[in-house]
Amino acid sequence: MNTVESSEEWEPNVPIPVAPMFEWPPKLIGVLRFFVWKQFWPGGVMWIGLAWACWWYATPDLASMANFELGWMVILWSRNAVIVTVFAGSLHWWLYVRQGQGTATKFNRRWPSGSQRFTFGHQTWDNVFWSIASGVTISTGFEAVGWWMFANGHTPYRSFAGDWPYLIVLTVFTFYWSNAHFYANHRALHVGKLYDWAHSVHHRNPNPGPWSGISMHPIEHLLYMSPPVLLWFIPGHPVVHLTLLFFSLLSPILTHAGFERVRLGDSASNRPSFLSGDYFHQLHHRYFECNYGNTLVPFDKLFGTYHDGTPEAHAVMRERQRSADRS
Ligand SMILES: [Zn+2]
Numbered sequence: 001m002n003t004v005e006s007s008e009e010w011e012p013n014v015p016i017p018v019a020p021m022f023e024w025p026p027k028l029i030g031v032l033r034f035f036v037w038k039q040f041w042p043g044g045v046m047w048i049g050l051a052w053a054c055w056w057y058a059t060p061d062l063a064s065m066a067n068f069e070l071g072w073m074v075i076l077w078s079r080n081a082v083i084v085t086v087f088a089g090s091l092h093w094w095l096y097v098r099q100g101q102g103t104a105t106k107f108n109r110r111w112p113s114g115s116q117r118f119t120f121g122h123q124t125w126d127n128v129f130w131s132i133a134s135g136v137t138i139s140t141g142f143e144a145v146g147w148w149m150f151a152n153g154h155t156p157y158r159s160f161a162g163d164w165p166y167l168i169v170l171t172v173f174t175f176y177w178s179n180a181h182f183y184a185n186h187r188a189l190h191v192g193k194l195y196d197w198a199h200s201v202h203h204r205n206p207n208p209g210p211w212s213g214i215s216m217h218p219i220e221h222l223l224y225m226s227p228p229v230l231l232w233f234i235p236g237h238p239v240v241h242l243t244l245l246f247f248s249l250l251s252p253i254l255t256h257a258g259f260e261r262v263r264l265g266d267s268a269s270n271r272p273s274f275l276s277g278d279y280f281h282q283l284h285h286r287y288f289e290c291n292y293g294n295t296l297v298p299f300d301k302l303f304g305t306y307h308d309g310t311p312e313a314h315a316v317m318r319e320r321q322r323s324a325d326r327s
């Protein structure tokens with residue numbers, strides 16, 4: 001285990017472990033700690049809290065969404081656009097505009113810059129455009145269909161008062177479902193023309209920032225934002241749908257922040273900090289052909305594409321690339 005702050009790159013502790021429930025022999029304490037501190041704090045609590053707040057205060061009545069009408073869909077789009085803008089915008093402002101913590105825990109020491117490969121010639125404006133114009137629009141489309149299904153009785157409604165154990169299990173399941181789905185669609189996006197047409201937009205960002213998280217081509221958004229489709233066909237509650245929506249929309253903003261930790265003050269102060277960037281996915285942006293999924297559902301381990309950040313894993317990846325080039 002080693003933490004290095006070199007002149008070039010910030011390297012967190014490696015090897016990057018898989019989630020403890022996939023380790024053998026199982027360690028119960030490790031699994032519980034993981035659930036509380038990694039999966040549900042702060043991310044899970046934020047997505048679930050935001051889902052309840054939006055269900056109570058920022059979602060039209062289900063009965064009013066029984067027909068597709070522009071009015072209520074514009075309300076949903078505006079709500080989602082504001083949430084993404086506040087979340088990504090405040091992280092971007094602190095880390096990249098004010099440079100509030102300098103390069104402390106920044107994976108790549110360089111700052112995003114202009115380049116002709118970006119829409120509008122600059123990474124930030126490129127990322128903002130694709131996130132809002134395509135990402136928010138397509139995720140709102142999936143949300144709208146979900147409400148229409150509930151409003152017309154196609155999706156059976158369950159209440160937390162009567163079915164809370166089932167709905168808690170369903171909420172936990174959605175995180176695993178979403179991550180497994182991510183591995184599958186992401187792996188497909190790296191094949192042939194799908195990469196050239198669609199996924200290359202996301203991979204314009206070898207040095208990602210918060211706005212890069214959901215900066216994708218509409219084809220990729222249609223695949224990436226589609227996990228709610230499963231929820232349309234099983235009994236549920238709107239808050240579970242909203243939790244999945246915010247997990248899909250907002251967690252990539254955090255994991256693409258480009259910094260391992262966000263510190264709400266300079267390095268020397270004792271201000272609060274929280275985990276943000278995902279080094280596992282950062283390695284995917286750096287090397288492309290590894291780490292298609294994440295550590296929560298470690299399909300990369302199963303299919304031999306897991307890069308844990310160590311020189312040994314790097315050598316295995318290079319050998320895999322050489323043999324693919326030979327064949
Ligand atoms: Zn990414």
Ligand SMILES: [Zn+2]
Pocket residue numbers: 186190199203284288
């Ligand atoms: Zn990729």
